[in-house]
Amino acid sequence: MIPVILSGGMGSRLWPLSRRLSPKQFLPLTGETSLLAMTVQHASQLPGASAPLLVCNADHRFLVSEQMAGLGIAPDSLILEPVGRNTAPAVAAAALYAVKTDPEALLLVLPADHLVPDTTAFAQAVAAGTPSAMAGKLVTFGIVPAYASTGFGYIRIHRSGDGGGSPISAFIEKPDQAKAEKLIADGDCYWNSGMFLLRAATYLQELERFAPKMPPMVARALAASQRDGDYIFLDHDAFSACPSDSIDYAVMEHTDKGLVVPLECGWSDVGAWPALWDIFPKDDQGNSTRGDVMAVKTSDSLVISNSRLVATLGVDNLVVVETPDAILVAGKDHAQGVKGIVEALQAAGREESDHHTKVDRPWGSYESLLAVDGFQVKRIIVHPGQRLSLQLHHRRQEHWVVVRGTAKVTCGEEVSTLRPNQSIYIPIETKHRLDNPGTTNLELIEVQIGDYLGEDDIERFEDEYGRV
Template sequence: MITPIIMAGGSGSRLWPLSRTHYPKQFIPLVNDNSMLQNTINRLDKLSKNHPIVICNNEHRFMVAEQLRELDVKNASIILEPIGRNTAPAIALAALQAIGDGRDPLLLVLAADHVITNEEAFIDSVNNAVVAAENGKLVTFGIIPKHPETGYGYIKQGKEVGLGLYNVDSFIEKPNLEKAQEYLKSGFYSWNSGMFLFKASTYLDELKKYNAEIYETCKNAMFSSFSDLDFIRISKEIFEKCPDDSIDYAVMEKTDKAVVLPMDAGWNDIGSWSALWDIHQKDDKGNACRGDVILDSTSNCYIYGQNKLVATLGIDDLVIVETKDAILVANKNKVQDVKNIVNRLKVQNRTEYQKHQEIFRPWGKHEKIADGERYHVKKVIVRPGEKTATQIHYHRAEHWVVVSGTAKVTNGDRTYLITENQSTYIPVGSAHSFENPGKVNLELIEVRTGSYLAEDDIVRIDKDGEGY
């Protein structure tokens, strides 16, 4: 009985401008039409029918819930970390949730942003680890290296214990090139994938033994947790006192129950744009492209066009990524330094490192179309049966035009319906909300006018949908 634990935190800054703080890579369709999170969940179909436990940041909760809804995944537990405290506490929260109903399942711990191209080999590896995990071992999956990689940590395998498993001799930090070449040649090392299989009780017992502070803090945090819509909220006051530590440092490097199972399943953690180029199908000149792209005298490039036609001429070994509000052009051998651009955006207090123009909410989403000194235009989509919060603005008026669907409008003391090609006006100071009573998405155009148009000009009268 396997319960998937999917860690969906992280910012993925090295894949900017597509991946951003409020919309990181795990929620983006990078390799096919599904997001990385959705691919991770789909990969589990042949392994487990148990409801997954997803751990994510509070800021990402609506994207997680929406992407699970798109896959018709029901009854998943979504644990919201109020503050990041690394993998050891995150997994502890999930383990405590998993044993809350009296069961003691095997936990398959996965990151939401990994690519696995050979899913059959992945499933076989997990199945081969089940017996060891049931017998109290903490199984980590090592990736059989294909080249001397300096960007990953390594696991050195010790004595074989059967079924392709080995005792863990040691965990090794990212090596230099010379060491990585030695590791590859020896055949005794694998890349540290950060994937695990173990009984919930085994992990908690070992955590309690080797890092009691993390164990007790997480236990207290889960004891004081509460349900909020689709989410399990953890006390920030308690959890922020938890030590920040990885599962490797807190448990795996100290326990005598750690074993490693080398895996060859086409694994990649997509840590850079060049990694995406590596796994994508390429044309006869080595180019990997997505979107509307025209190439001329171009070779060995990765080109991603999100909204516009991207045309190239006479270039080689470049990464070009186009989004609605930013374009990246980088040498393919320098893409690990994209984080330097992100850091400069932070220093300049620009929003492009944080969010895209499209923002997800519990009731749907909205996207900026245009703005000026005294106006701001958005496209808003409200899902069937959903409703925005009732709210008041003191510095702006709003005009709403229905493009498709039907809107039930509350405007002051009036409630009325408007449908396609109809509009309504919300004056300054009028309490208002929009609801979709229909069976299809409600699409509207919102035009704000006034002297102050920022998002913080809002007073919520109720909490339905949490407004914007």
């Protein structure tokens, strides 16, 4: 059984913590470990599980690799999508890859950003569904509803099933409150988890039946892909031309092979801020707080601070999330609409939709400390043994001051070593490179001066990470 971890989502309803370049699956939202790491761990511990196969956005490949390395789990491969095309093409790419080496490959398809607290119950459900999946059924796991939720889709079953799964009667979109309560009262509906157990070949056959344009396009993207170590870069043009659709819409709503296996494991899709309010511990007033928070005469609210004191007074049923460059204040009942804020930010070209002030890079990170017209100040951290690309900038000059560690600096034809309290000037249009030859983090302050300070003002000539 191959765990297929789908990690291409953006988690926009959890803005401002979740952003395009650091979405929710990579964040430790519910504890010390990220949702991706928890998903990979519990999937890899299942009996008969092979090395996981991850499908993610190409922009996230270094984040995925770093987290996999932190777990000590070597993936089979990382299939990298040049653009998002929803779950049906993503699983098709994984299935096509898997059947090349094993025509009978069994795939356990899991979103990277869901929470499964009771891993024993999850393992039992997978074991219960395996015979049906091996026999050619498309098994999905239906979450036993804990309450009448309007935030999830539902699956209605025929009551003729056994322990190996019940046939699907209908998929139901997210209902209003009255309909949700009726679905619960009917007793034959489950929350739609988006988790699947299926033979790769069966899925491809059903996809060919119900979405015939999709498989050949994904096949072309995989055939024309480029491999670099664990990374499989799907061909941009072929994959971009592929229709965008979910597994449910493309296959599961049409096939007669679908089965539901019940699952009761404390599951959450962590899809919006109220889900975290449900998960987090609460005080006597029903408040869930994280960070430096002072909640006075406040009730039933979620308040998160990341960089400074957040105080609330005389409010209830709110979501307040503070980050260094953006603060969200929303009625908890309106939290599903946060995605609209992200769309508005994107339409306005605002960087707050894409990244935080601190941006992770494969070599370390940079953090914007001050940005005004004409100059910008950054804190740069380079991990031991890492180095930035050989590059130049056309519209800015830079000053570097080392504050911790040792820097090896290439500037034009000169190579020099800098230690704390030493600095160097990088002129405009000059090739330069920064190395950390030491055994501890290199930390420096960078002052950029120029008429344009965007991250796209960079021309790379050599790069350890394939970004030339």
